[in-house]
Amino acid sequence: MQLIDLSREIHHMMARLPNHPSIEVYPFSTHEHKRVADGYEFSSATMVLHMGDHAGTHVDAPVHFDERPGAKSIEQLPLETFFTEAVCLDLSHKPLKSDISIADLEAAEKAAGVTIKPKDMVLLHMDFYRRAYGTEGYVTDFPGLTKESATWLGNRGIGMFGVEAVSPGRPGRSNFEVHHVCRDMGFTHVEGLVNLDKLVGKGRFRFIGFPLKIRGGTGSPIRAVAWLD
Numbered sequence: 344m345q346l347i348d349l350s351r352e353i354h355h356m357m358a359r360l361p362n363h364p365s366i367e368v369y370p371f372s373t374h375e376h377k378r379v380a381d382g383y384e385f386s387s388a389t390m391v392l393h394m395g396d397h398a399g400t401h402v403d404a405p406v407h408f409d410e411r412p413g414a415k416s417i418e419q420l421p422l423e424t425f426f427t428e429a430v431c432l433d434l435s436h437k438p439l440k441s442d443i444s445i446a447d448l449e450a451a452e453k454a455a456g457v458t459i460k461p462k463d464m465v466l467l468h469m470d471f472y473r474r475a476y477g478t479e480g481y482v483t484d485f486p487g488l489t490k491e492s493a494t495w496l497g498n499r500g501i502g503m504f505g506v507e508a509v510s511p512g513r514p515g516r517s518n519f520e521v522h523h524v525c526r527d528m529g530f531t532h533v534e535g536l537v538n539l540d541k542l543v544g545k546g547r548f549r550f551i552g553f554p555l556k557i558r559g560g561t562g563s564p565i566r567a568v569a570w571l572d
Contacts, residue, residue, distance in 0.1 A: 349466075349505075349536045349552075349567035350400040358481050359398065360509050367393040397562045400535040402503070402554055407561040408522035417560035422553065424531075427464050427502055429550035429569065430457045431542035435470035437486040442513060443467070445495045457546055461500030464550040466569075468539035471507040487513035490520035497528030505533035505550075505567070533567060542569055 351357070355368040374386040396417070397403070402425070404417040432451035434443060452459060459465055467488075475481045485508030488496075493511070496504055504511070511532050512521035525531055533552060542548065549570035554563030 345571040347538055347541050347569040347571065349538050349569055350565070351535050351537055353392075353394070353399045353564065357399065358476070358509075359395075360482055363397050364393070364395040366395075366398050367391070394564075396555075396557055396560045396564070397534075399564050400533065400537070400552075400567050401562050401564045402533045402552060403522075403525070403531050403562045404554075404560055405526065405531060406559075409526040414526075416558070417554050417563045418556045418558055420554070424502060425553045425565070426549070426551050427462055428460065429464035429466060429548055430455060430459060431466040431468055431539055431545065431548075433468050433543045434486065435468055435540070435543075437469055439471075439474065439480065439484045439486065440513070441486045442489050442517070443469075443486055443492050444489065445492050448492055448495055455544070455546075459496075459499045459501065462502040463499075464533075465496060465499075465501050465504040466536065466539050466542060466550070467504060467506050468543055469507055470540065472537050473540075482509050483514055485510070485513075487511060487517060488521050489513075489517055490524055493521045493524040494528070497524055497530060501530050503531050503533060505536050505539075507536050507539060509534055533565065536567060545569075545571055548572070 357366045371389045371391045377386050406414040406416045469486045471485045510518045512518035552565040552567035
């Protein structure tokens, strides 16, 4: 068994979309603060995490992009959603700021030698994190799905798809359309993944990425992992 970590490290003031809360991580207590109980001196260290439910590597809950009554929040989704078979498609040749077409997905599926099955997690390797992390373009310059290519994935019956970028579609209308495809076709997506290059050519594997049990959560950070036999 081989486990590949697909999650970003959560750290103080990490990059995020400007319409989401800043991410702050700082000490609350340290071992310099001694306490005494019944004559016994001890210390403990704790941290403060201040962040939104879409921080770092995270999954969107339907209620994030579905304004209709009854849309599910993160703690209402079945755990099976986040422990599923998966495939990785190599789209690393796509230029920055480009659209991913149906033809791109079809060619990548054929090159991977896999067939996307119902309930699959489909990971899209765009080599974006390596190319853009640490630059201003990290929140704007990623390749992205279109309404049409997201619909193609939905027509395959997928459970989720995942990207390295902060959004699944290019900034602006395209991104909203991709979210609405997820709404209308009943699947969701993970954003902020890393290490997808390690899954290219690996065939089928297991994806694990359980969310926090946040009451009413519109999403949740996850510890995303690929399990290769």
